[in-house]
Amino acid sequence: MSQDKNQEIPSSAQENTHEINELNQAAEASDPSNVPLTPEEIILALEAQIKEFQDQFLRAKAEVENARRRSMEDVAKAHKFAIEGFAENLLPVLDSLNAALTDSGADSAKMKEGIELTLKQLVSALEKGRVLEINPVGEKFDPHRHQAIAMVPHEQEANTVVTVLQKGYLIEDRVLRPALVTVSQPK
Numbered sequence: 001m002s003q004d005k006n007q008e009i010p011s012s013a014q015e016n017t018h019e020i021n022e023l024n025q026a027a028e029a030s031d032p033s034n035v036p037l038t039p040e041e042i043i044l045a046l047e048a049q050i051k052e053f054q055d056q057f058l059r060a061k062a063e064v065e066n067a068r069r070r071s072m073e074d075v076a077k078a079h080k081f082a083i084e085g086f087a088e089n090l091l092p093v094l095d096s097l098n099a100a101l102t103d104s105g106a107d108s109a110k111m112k113e114g115i116e117l118t119l120k121q122l123v124s125a126l127e128k129g130r131v132l133e134i135n136p137v138g139e140k141f142d143p144h145r146h147q148a149i150a151m152v153p154h155e156q157e158a159n160t161v162v163t164v165l166q167k168g169y170l171i172e173d174r175v176l177r178p179a180l181v182t183v184s185q186p187k
Contacts, residue, residue, distance in 0.1 A: 126169075132170045
C-alpha cells in the first residue's frame with residue numbers, strides 16, 4: 001500500500017523531496033548539531049542563493065557593457081585621430097611652402113631649389129605615412145595597380161608599361177590611386 005502512495009506522488013514532487021533530503025543530509029554533514037531544515041528554510045536559502053546569482057549576473061552584464069562601451073570609444077578615438085601622425089609629417093612641408101610664398105626674391109634657381117627641397121619633404125612625409133609611389137615603367141601591365149590610357153606601338157613585349165603619365169600611389173598594399181600609363185601593343 002505504501003508503494004501505491006509513492007506512485008501517486010507526481011515525479012516532480014518526488015524530485016523536490018529528494019532534493020530536500022539531500023540538502024538536509026548536506027547540512028547535517030557540515031554541522032551535525034544542526035537540526036534538519038524545514039522546507040520553508042530551504043526555500044528561503046534557495047531564494048537567497050537566486051538573489052545572489054542575479055546580483056552576480058547583473059554585475060557581470062554591467063562589466064561587459066562597460067567594456068563594450070570603452071572599446072567603442074577607443075575605436076572612435078582611433079578613427080578620429082588616426083591621421084594625426086600623418087598630419088604632423090606634413091606640417092614641415094606646409095611651413096616650407098609658406099616660406100616660399102613670403103620670399104620676395106626673383107632668383108629662379110633658388111626658387112627651383114626650394115621647390116625641390118619641399119618636394120623631398122613631401123615625399124618623405126608620405127613615406128612615413130606608408131604612402132608609396134607606383135612608377136611601373138617597363139613592368140607588365142596590372143589592371144589592379146595601373147590604368148591604361150592608350151596602347152602604343154613599341155619594341156617592348158606586349159602589354160608592358162611604356163610611359164607613366166601620372167604616378168600612382170599605394171597605402172601598404174592597397175591602391176590609393178592607380179598609375180595612368182600607356183601600354184605597348186601586341187606586335
